[in-house]
Amino acid sequence: MSTDKNDNKIKILVIEDDPVITEFLCTGLRYEGYEVTPRTTGKAGLDALQQATFDLIILDVMLPDIDGFEVCQHIRNHASNIPILMLTVKKAISDRVRGLDSGADDYMTKPFSFDELLARIRALLRRSGRIHESKRLQAGAIVLDLQTREVTKDGKKINLTPTEFGLLELFMRHPHRVFTRETLLNRVLGYDYDGGTNIIDVHISHLRSKLGDRPPRLIRTIYAVGYAFYPEETST
Amino acid sequence: MRAWDKLSLRARLGLLYTVLLVFSVVLVGCYSYWNIWQLFISNKSSQLRARAKPIIEHWLIDNDLANSDNPHLKLNPQKAFILARDLTSRDTVAIVLNQKGDIIANGKRLPEEPEAPTPDKHYLRRALAGENEVTYRSQVNGKPVLVLLIPLRPQPASPRIFGVIQMSTLLTDIREILFHHGAMLVSLVAIILILGIGTGFWLIGASLKDLQVLLVSCDQISKGNLSQRVSVKNHRDEISRLAVSFNRMIEKLEATFASQQRFVANAAHELMTPLTGLRGSLEVLLRGAQDDPSAMARLSKGMYREVNRLIRLCEQLLGLSQLESSSNVNKQPIVLSEFFNEFKADAQVLAGGRSLTIQQGPCVKVSADPDLLKQILLNLLSNALRYSPSETPVVIGWKLVVGEVEIWVSDQGQGMDAETLSHAFEPFYQGKNTVVSGDKGIGLGLSLAKSMVEAQGGMIRIESEPGKGTTVSFTLPLK
Numbered sequence A: 001m002s003t004d005k006n007d008n009k010i011k012i013l014v015i016e017d018d019p020v021i022t023e024f025l026c027t028g029l030r031y032e033g034y035e036v037t038p039r040t041t042g043k044a045g046l047d048a049l050q051q052a053t054f055d056l057i058i059l060d061v062m063l064p065d066i067d068g069f070e071v072c073q074h075i076r077n078h079a080s081n082i083p084i085l086m087l088t089v090k091k092a093i094s095d096r097v098r099g100l101d102s103g104a105d106d107y108m109t110k111p112f113s114f115d116e117l118l119a120r121i122r123a124l125l126r127r128s129g130r131i132h133e134s135k136r137l138q139a140g141a142i143v144l145d146l147q148t149r150e151v152t153k154d155g156k157k158i159n160l161t162p163t164e165f166g167l168l169e170l171f172m173r174h175p176h177r178v179f180t181r182e183t184l185l186n187r188v189l190g191y192d193y194d195g196g197t198n199i200i201d202v203h204i205s206h207l208r209s210k211l212g213d214r215p216p217r218l219i220r221t222i223y224a225v226g227y228a229f230y231p232e233e234t235s236t
Numbered sequence B: 001m002r003a004w005d006k007l008s009l010r011a012r013l014g015l016l017y018t019v020l021l022v023f024s025v026v027l028v029g030c031y032s033y034w035n036i037w038q039l040f041i042s043n044k045s046s047q048l049r050a051r052a053k054p055i056i057e058h059w060l061i062d063n064d065l066a067n068s069d070n071p072h073l074k075l076n077p078q079k080a081f082i083l084a085r086d087l088t089s090r091d092t093v094a095i096v097l098n099q100k101g102d103i104i105a106n107g108k109r110l111p112e113e114p115e116a117p118t119p120d121k122h123y124l125r126r127a128l129a130g131e132n133e134v135t136y137r138s139q140v141n142g143k144p145v146l147v148l149l150i151p152l153r154p155q156p157a158s159p160r161i162f163g164v165i166q167m168s169t170l171l172t173d174i175r176e177i178l179f180h181h182g183a184m185l186v187s188l189v190a191i192i193l194i195l196g197i198g199t200g201f202w203l204i205g206a207s208l209k210d211l212q213v214l215l216v217s218c219d220q221i222s223k224g225n226l227s228q229r230v231s232v233k234n235h236r237d238e239i240s241r242l243a244v245s246f247n248r249m250i251e252k253l254e255a256t257f258a259s260q261q262r263f264v265a266n267a268a269h270e271l272m273t274p275l276t277g278l279r280g281s282l283e284v285l286l287r288g289a290q291d292d293p294s295a296m297a298r299l300s301k302g303m304y305r306e307v308n309r310l311i312r313l314c315e316q317l318l319g320l321s322q323l324e325s326s327s328n329v330n331k332q333p334i335v336l337s338e339f340f341n342e343f344k345a346d347a348q349v350l351a352g353g354r355s356l357t358i359q360q361g362p363c364v365k366v367s368a369d370p371d372l373l374k375q376i377l378l379n380l381l382s383n384a385l386r387y388s389p390s391e392t393p394v395v396i397g398w399k400l401v402v403g404e405v406e407i408w409v410s411d412q413g414q415g416m417d418a419e420t421l422s423h424a425f426e427p428f429y430q431g432k433n434t435v436v437s438g439d440k441g442i443g444l445g446l447s448l449a450k451s452m453v454e455a456q457g458g459m460i461r462i463e464s465e466p467g468k469g470t471t472v473s474f475t476l477p478l479k
């Protein structure tokens, strides 16, 4: 479950008829802190749009009732500028053109990578001004600059390896959330990393010592599960 | 022969044509040259004879020889000389010979008059033996002459011969004429040859041009450009006909390729959807959802479904490809009522709790592959179950039609609209029907059933009315 404390979560409408794709989209997006409403037909999707407001629509092209392009046009005809991300199996350029013509903002072909989907969603939200992603993350005295990939604590620069940087970024993006070693491994070193999870303990201990992290720690060990990040409450 | 094989068709035909042309033209030229020569000579000799005849007659009368009966008549050299002199002119000289062949008088007197050739013994003997018109060619000082031998007789019909006149005339003028004629002939032959060979090559080239076009097109097509067509002008010759049937062949090939490509694209497309589900679910699990047991359960169930769908798709694709070769059809006599008694169990499993009736038809034996028959029925049955509400019945039965058995699967579901009906047998086509029970299909069921029916020598058809229901029937040959 998301540990995001923010109550006005980003709302995403998913219009997709394949149950398995809908399932993983909902689960994965909820984990990222989005609020997801799934609908399986174009008509149901349009109905949902009338009842609530959404920040983004993920729209499959092949729907059982109305064609995805038509749904898209329909939404645009009602003068809505919600960002729309289309999903399709067709690789044809003509389809892509048609998708963008009918008013979609972006386009992804199946099978897509979930990471890329998240990146596209973030980009679309940023472009439409629905989120203002800062270029820096801050937690107490620690500041992480996403652009220069520099970390400072109390204004002093700390040198981190890319893996350590990735870990710290993940922790700072999801404060209080408990990560298993397995998840940390997958997220930071990639899904196809083959080594044991002990390597995560090594990276964590390096990170702790570089941050000068003493008990009560910022990065806490959760017994028999993994690690979680608790930023200092006394923020400046 | 090697070099000959290496030549292009055009060069070979051209060469053959040239050889034939040269041969025939040269033959005709030689013949006409020889013919003219003969004509000149016979002309000349008859001219000489015509001139000689009255002179000889006169001479015979003047010397009282015409009526002489004396068998031992001897020619007087003086008289003979008068005759020879009379017969000699600027280009002709005559000599007179006696019965023994000795020259007794020579007409040449003036220096500008030509020399007489020495008489040829062989021809002389022939003339003395009584042959009237001995003519032959000889040479004097390297110059060609025409020689005539005229036997001397008291009367033209008399068998008695008392001498021979040899007249000879120079052929230089004839030669000159013939030379001119020959030169003309040679230049004519040359012109004919040049024109003939030129037009010949041009004609051969022109008629082989279409072949060249064909060759270039074949080349391009072999490089993968299947949209290429051969364009040849509308002659009715073999090459144009070849091009037309070539085009037809390429058209067929292109159509087959296109449908193959469409099939592969559709299959890939169909594979992509379950793969998307699998990949996405796995990624979400790896990103952390694996730590949540309920998410784990939901996602893995979905993944299991997707894997099953992939397996089913692969099985159906395999089934389609196996049907391509008829050796995989194992026909045998089947008693339908027995077959359906066994089939009922399988069908019931598929139908679950739904009402399924098998209506026993006439007792007949069909010739079919039991495995294929079962697969056809399961496919049709799954459609009937999938596209009709669970309260409505599904009925299977069979009946006799002319020479065949017709088996039908009938439901009272939503039916098909005209568009679905017209495309239902296309691989991967799926109608806009809502699935009442079970999973969404792939769109291969009916096309697979059609291939399987046709592999056994039957036909399949659909009768459907939207809102009322659907009946799919297929025929099988009787045993």
Ligand SMILES: Nc1ncnc2c1ncn2[C@@H]1O[C@H](COP(=O)(O)OP(=O)(O)OP(=O)(O)O)[C@@H](O)[C@H]1O
Pocket (backbone or CB within 6 Å): B383, B384, B385, B387, B388, B411, B413, B414, B415, B416, B420, B424, B429, B430, B431, B432, B433, B440, B441, B442, B443, B444, B445, B446, B447, B470
């Ligand atoms: N009994 C039926 N009643 C109504 N519609 C039908 C029936 N059978 C087939 N159809 C329509 O014809 C289409 C093609 O059928 P087909 O069996 O080839 O594919 P499918 O059932 O969708 O998938 P698959 O059989 O491969 O799992 C279906 O999508 C459906 O729209």
Ligand SMILES: [Mg+2]
Pocket (backbone or CB within 6 Å): B379, B382, B383, B441, B443, B444, B445, B446
């Ligand atoms: Mg089917």
